[in-house]
Amino acid sequence: MSILSIRGVSREFSTQSGGKTLALQATNLEVAENDFITILGPSGCGKSTLLRIVAGLDRQTTGEVLLDDKVIDGPGADRGMVFQSYTLFPWLTVLENICFGLRERGLPRDQQIEIAQSFVKKVGLVGFENHFPKQLSGGMQQRTALARALANNPRMLLMDEPFGALDHQTRELMQEHLLGIWEAERKTILFVTHDIDEAVFMGSRVVVMSARPGRIKLDREIPFAHPRHYSIKTTADFAALKGELTEQVRAEVIASQALA
Amino acid sequence: MKPLTPISTPKRIALGVSFFVLFFAVWAVATFGGFVSRTFLADPITMVKSGYTLITEMGFLKDIGMTVWRVVGGFLIAAAIALPLGVAMGAYKPIEAFFEPFVSFSRYLPASAFIPLLILWVGIGEEQKLAVIFIGSFFQLVLMIAVVVGNTRRDLVEAAYTLGASDASLVKRVLIPSAAPEIAEILRMVLGWAWTYVIVAELIGASSGIGYMITNSQALLATDQIIFGIIVIGVIGLVSDLLFKFANQRFFPWAALGKA
Numbered sequence: 001m002s003i004l005s006i007r008g009v010s011r012e013f014s015t016q017s018g019g020k021t022l023a024l025q026a027t028n029l030e031v032a033e034n035d036f037i038t039i040l041g042p043s044g045c046g047k048s049t050l051l052r053i054v055a056g057l058d059r060q061t062t063g064e065v066l067l068d069d070k071v072i073d074g075p076g077a078d079r080g081m082v083f084q085s086y087t088l089f090p091w092l093t094v095l096e097n098i099c100f101g102l103r104e105r106g107l108p109r110d111q112q113i114e115i116a117q118s119f120v121k122k123v124g125l126v127g128f129e130n131h132f133p134k135q136l137s138g139g140m141q142q143r144t145a146l147a148r149a150l151a152n153n154p155r156m157l158l159m160d161e162p163f164g165a166l167d168h169q170t171r172e173l174m175q176e177h178l179l180g181i182w183e184a185e186r187k188t189i190l191f192v193t194h195d196i197d198e199a200v201f202m203g204s205r206v207v208v209m210s211a212r213p214g215r216i217k218l219d220r221e222i223p224f225a226h227p228r229h230y231s232i233k234t235t236a237d238f239a240a241l242k243g244e245l246t247e248q249v250r251a252e253v254i255a256s257q258a259l260a
Numbered sequence: 261m262k263p264l265t266p267i268s269t270p271k272r273i274a275l276g277v278s279f280f281v282l283f284f285a286v287w288a289v290a291t292f293g294g295f296v297s298r299t300f301l302a303d304p305i306t307m308v309k310s311g312y313t314l315i316t317e318m319g320f321l322k323d324i325g326m327t328v329w330r331v332v333g334g335f336l337i338a339a340a341i342a343l344p345l346g347v348a349m350g351a352y353k354p355i356e357a358f359f360e361p362f363v364s365f366s367r368y369l370p371a372s373a374f375i376p377l378l379i380l381w382v383g384i385g386e387e388q389k390l391a392v393i394f395i396g397s398f399f400q401l402v403l404m405i406a407v408v409v410g411n412t413r414r415d416l417v418e419a420a421y422t423l424g425a426s427d428a429s430l431v432k433r434v435l436i437p438s439a440a441p442e443i444a445e446i447l448r449m450v451l452g453w454a455w456t457y458v459i460v461a462e463l464i465g466a467s468s469g470i471g472y473m474i475t476n477s478q479a480l481l482a483t484d485q486i487i488f489g490i491i492v493i494g495v496i497g498l499v500s501d502l503l504f505k506f507a508n509q510r511f512f513p514w515a516a517l518g519k520a
């Protein structure tokens with residue numbers, strides 16, 4: 001039973017010179033409840049575009065997106081998003097940032113605080129509730145952004161290279177963290193990344209997109225059992241799958257360079 | 261000296277004060293040394309003495325009070341209308357398109373050139389002074405506030421929408437708080453300009469105020485009083501500036517983070 005259906009969605013942008021660029025070819029994707037789909041592809045292939053259309057922040061040129069059989073028409077609290085850039089509200093503390101969506105829903109204040117506190121705990125930020133975003137490291141800011149999105153209890157989470165700006169060590173910790181949360185809460189996640197390791201380690205399904213104009217060229221189940229431990233990254237199965245995906249992505253990166 | 265390297269607070273204060281000292285020293289040398297005729301420039305001691313007489317015997321405090329009242333009154337009226345209009349223009353493009361060309365044109369109309377017209381319309385009473393301040397600050401405020409609000413980070417706007425924000429709460433909970441520190445800076449700056457308009461308004465057709473005292477002193481060749489008046493304006497401007505800065509730091513602690 002799929003909760004999200006992407007049907008024949010394409011996106012064409014008008015260029016400044018008056019021409020048209022096709023960023024995304026007609027794309028189909030069915031996302032089932034509890035899927036953790038990681039999306040790989042060369043840069044500029046339309047990954048962000050696809051995610052933004054699902055979020056309702058951008059509009060497709062053709063096709064439609066359905067969430068629980070309802071056509072998506074604009075952004076909403078049912079689809080939480082975590083961006084690559086740090087998008088915490090700088091004038092709000094960590095706790096107030098997490099309360100943002102709850103307050104928008106008109107929840108009583110003590111309930112807002114209670115829910116926000118529980119997510120502060122889940123993302124490991126106890127003691128930082130009253131810090132402003134600028135007082136936090138990049139990893140902590142992204143954990144707050146994750147908590148802020150999760151606190152809204154969305155139907156699904158959309159993540160566009162959320163760990164892209166973090167250093168390697170922090171990034172690996174964040175992957176384990178997010179995976180732990182997904183295993184515990186069984187959220188449905190669309191996760192864009194260009195890191196193949198990340199895609200295989202966290203995903204229950206990995207999707208590879210072609211060079212621009214993007215389309216889905218490969219859609220593969222990831223067979224590793226949950227809960228996953230980071231040590232699976234050193235197993236032979238992991239390496240084999242990673243090798244196969246590396247080949248696929250590499251071919252597209254080369255194709256996209258030839259285009260440019 | 262290394263470019264952009266900050267210095268300690270005591271050092272900064274010492275340097276700032278020493279320029280004032282230098283300034284008065286040069287002035288004292290120029291006047292006491294007989295390099296400049298007394299008719300055109302009084303010496304610092306005479307200036308302080310006649311300032312004392314002005315305050316104790318000639319009711320100059322009342323003049324100062326009048327001038328402050330006019331600036332604050334005219335400025336508050338301008339700000340009270342400019343704030344909602346500027347925010348509306350920044351947030352809603354049709355409103356901006358409607359007002360912006362006219363406001364842009366009006367801001368180049370010199371407030372002082374309106375004085376003769378305003379005297380014809382409303383006489384030489386307080387309305388005329390308030391109107392000069394209003395004209396001088398209103399259009400500037402509106403335009404600058406609209407620009408700041410319109411420049412709100414788009415990723416924050418998108419984040420708010422994915423958290424379920426409505427259009428109205430986007431304005432209230434994102435556009436306004438994010439622009440608030442810069443709007444406070446704009447108010448501080450334009451208040452400084454308002455000080456120059458009030459004096460001009462008082463030079464023509466007034467029977468009280470610092471500007472009035474200055475015109476009167478000119479007829480008497482009392483350069484000591486003129487200079488005292490000018491210095492009083494400077495001091496009041498400086499104090500209001502410091503109060504504003506202090507208030508901004510208190511109200512918007514997050515804005516100062518990570519800047520220096």
Ligand SMILES: Nc1ncnc2c1ncn2[C@@H]1O[C@H](COP(=O)(O)OP(=O)(O)O)[C@@H](O)[C@H]1O
Nearest residue numbers: 013014023042043044045046047048049050212
């Ligand atoms: N607002 C826009 N206007 C014009 N072109 C755009 C816009 N957004 C994205 N594009 C183009 O669409 C293509 C896909 O972009 P994007 O989805 O950001 O790629 P990815 O996230 O995979 O790196 C790129 O070629 C990009 O230049």
Ligand SMILES: [Mg+2]
Nearest residue numbers: 047048049160
């Ligand atoms: Mg992208």
